[in-house]
Each structure stands twice: as structure tokens, then as C-alpha cells.
Amino acid sequence: MERIPKKNRGFGFLILFLFLVSCNDKIEFTQYKSVSSSSWQANKNISFEFDVVDTILPKDLFINIRNTNAYPFSNLYVITELNFPNGNKIVDTLQYEMTDETGAFLGKGFAEIKENKLYYKEQKVFPKSGKYLLNIRHAMRKNGAVNVIPFLEGVQDVGLSIEKIK
Numbered sequence: 001m002e003r004i005p006k007k008n009r010g011f012g013f014l015i016l017f018l019f020l021v022s023c024n025d026k027i028e029f030t031q032y033k034s035v036s037s038s039s040w041q042a043n044k045n046i047s048f049e050f051d052v053v054d055t056i057l058p059k060d061l062f063i064n065i066r067n068t069n070a071y072p073f074s075n076l077y078v079i080t081e082l083n084f085p086n087g088n089k090i091v092d093t094l095q096y097e098m099t100d101e102t103g104a105f106l107g108k109g110f111a112e113i114k115e116n117k118l119y120y121k122e123q124k125v126f127p128k129s130g131k132y133l134l135n136i137r138h139a140m141r142k143n144g145a146v147n148v149i150p151f152l153e154g155v156q157d158v159g160l161s162i163e164k165i166k
Contacts, residue, residue: 040155042140096116
């Protein structure tokens with residue numbers, strides 16, 4: 001049996017590392033914003049600015065939420081406002097399930113923090129290249145209430161990711 005010289009083993013590990021790092025080339029944009037004191041203010045937009053170059057291939061857009069066990073609801077309502085380079089905008093009200101039927105939080109994570117990857121736009125083709133701005137704010141209310149909860153507890157971070165469709 002032939003032995004592999006040490007310098008060749010290091011080269012092999014480098015090739016393996018580069019291969020593993022390049023496997024996640026689907027992600028075009030990802031960014032998180034921290035929520036101060038794990039309490040998301042109702043009147044505070046969380047904003048993400050991103051550049052679009054490709055106006056042909058569709059993309060999947062995700063809103064990412066990191067929440068703790070202090071999150072008091074089984075769902076999450078958000079209002080999004082996507083601003084286009086030409087001044088147009090699209091406003092959506094979205095609802096996401098945050099727990100299963102037993103009350104256990106969905107999302108990934110073993111400790112107190114769960115990370116939820118929530119579809120925002122599926123197979124979105126951007127009509128114009130340029131700078132886009134996405135504003136996200138929560139729209140949570142207590143049952144029967146008219147007003148939005150001023151401080152939504154248990155949300156640590158809000159993120160946006162844009163991925164190529166393969």
C-alpha cells in the first residue's frame with residue numbers, strides 16, 4: 001500500500017473544504033437585523049436593501065425569524081412593503097405558523113432559540129434591475145383587540161434571504 005505524503009493530504013483537505021464551501025451557491029443575499037431587547041416594536045420597520053441584477057431567472061425570497069421560548073403566540077402576522085427602483089411598491093399582509101398543534105415551536109435549533117425560514121415570495125422574477133428595499137413590521141394583536149401589540153416579545157432577529165432556484 002502506498003502512503004500519501006503529508007503535503008498532498010493538506011492539498012486534498014483544501015480541495016474538500018473549497019468543495020463544501022461552494023455547495024451553497026444558491027444564496028444570493030442574506031442579512032439579519034437584531035431586535036433590541038428581544039422586543040419588536042410595532043411601529044418599527046426592519047428594512048433590508050438589496051441589489052438586483054438578474055431580471056430573468058426566478059428567485060425564492062424568505063423572511064427569517066429567530067425567536068425564543070418567550071414568544072407568546074402560535075402564529076406571526078407581518079406586513080411587508082417591497083419598494084422597487086422605479087418607485088412602485090407592493091404591500092402584503094402575511095401569516096406564518098410558529099408552533100405545531102401541540103404548541104412546540106417550529107423551526108431549527110436545539111436550545112432556546114429557534115430559526116424559522118418562512119417563504120415570502122416564491123419563484124419571484126424581478127422586473128427591473130437596481131436597488132430594492134423591503135420593510136417588514138409585525139401586525140400581532142391580542143384576541144379581540146383592534147390595536148397592534150406595541151412590543152412583541154421573544155423575537156431576537158429578523159432576516160431576509162434570496163436564493164436561486166435550482
